Amino acid sequence: MPKTRVLTEFGMGTSLRRQDYTQAAKRALQDALWHNSINMAELFGFPKEAMLVDVEIAVQQPDQVDTTALSDIFPYGQITVTATHGGLDIPRPDGKPTVIANAAISVSFEMERADG
Numbered sequence: 001m002p003k004t005r006v007l008t009e010f011g012m013g014t015s016l017r018r019q020d021y022t023q024a025a026k027r028a029l030q031d032a033l034w035h036n037s038i039n040m041a042e043l044f045g046f047p048k049e050a051m052l053v054d055v056e057i058a059v060q061q062p063d064q065v066d067t068t069a070l071s072d073i074f075p076y077g078q079i080t081v082t083a084t085h086g087g088l089d090i091p092r093p094d095g096k097p098t099v100i101a102n103a104a105i106s107v108s109f110e111m112e113r114a115d116g
Helices: 021-034 040-044 067-071
Strands: 003-015 052-059 078-085 088-090 098-110
Touching (some): 003 040, 021 067, 021 098, 040 098, 067 078
Parallel strands (some): 052 078
Antiparallel strands (some): 088 098
8 A cells, every 4th residue: 555644743942052963853752742632643544653754853953953863752652863963053153063953753654545
């Protein structure tokens, strides 16, 4: 069956003082997730474990993101986390930037589309 996306959520997170790209990404994920209570699996009659969750994190230094640690945020589903270049590093007077991360979370299921 084809992979069909049913939901996309976005979030933003920061690391103000420690330049921690993983922490900024975690906060971006929490921003996207914690404001919602969407029961997609139940809505389509699937177990929660059937959710295919694709996460894209955008930061200025994607190699500094611990994608495994970000996967642990999700209590269920099949999680894929990708870090890519984006976000912002905002210069500060002390020379250490404030890190801003953007997150996009897409939830899909393997199912036939209703429109054929």
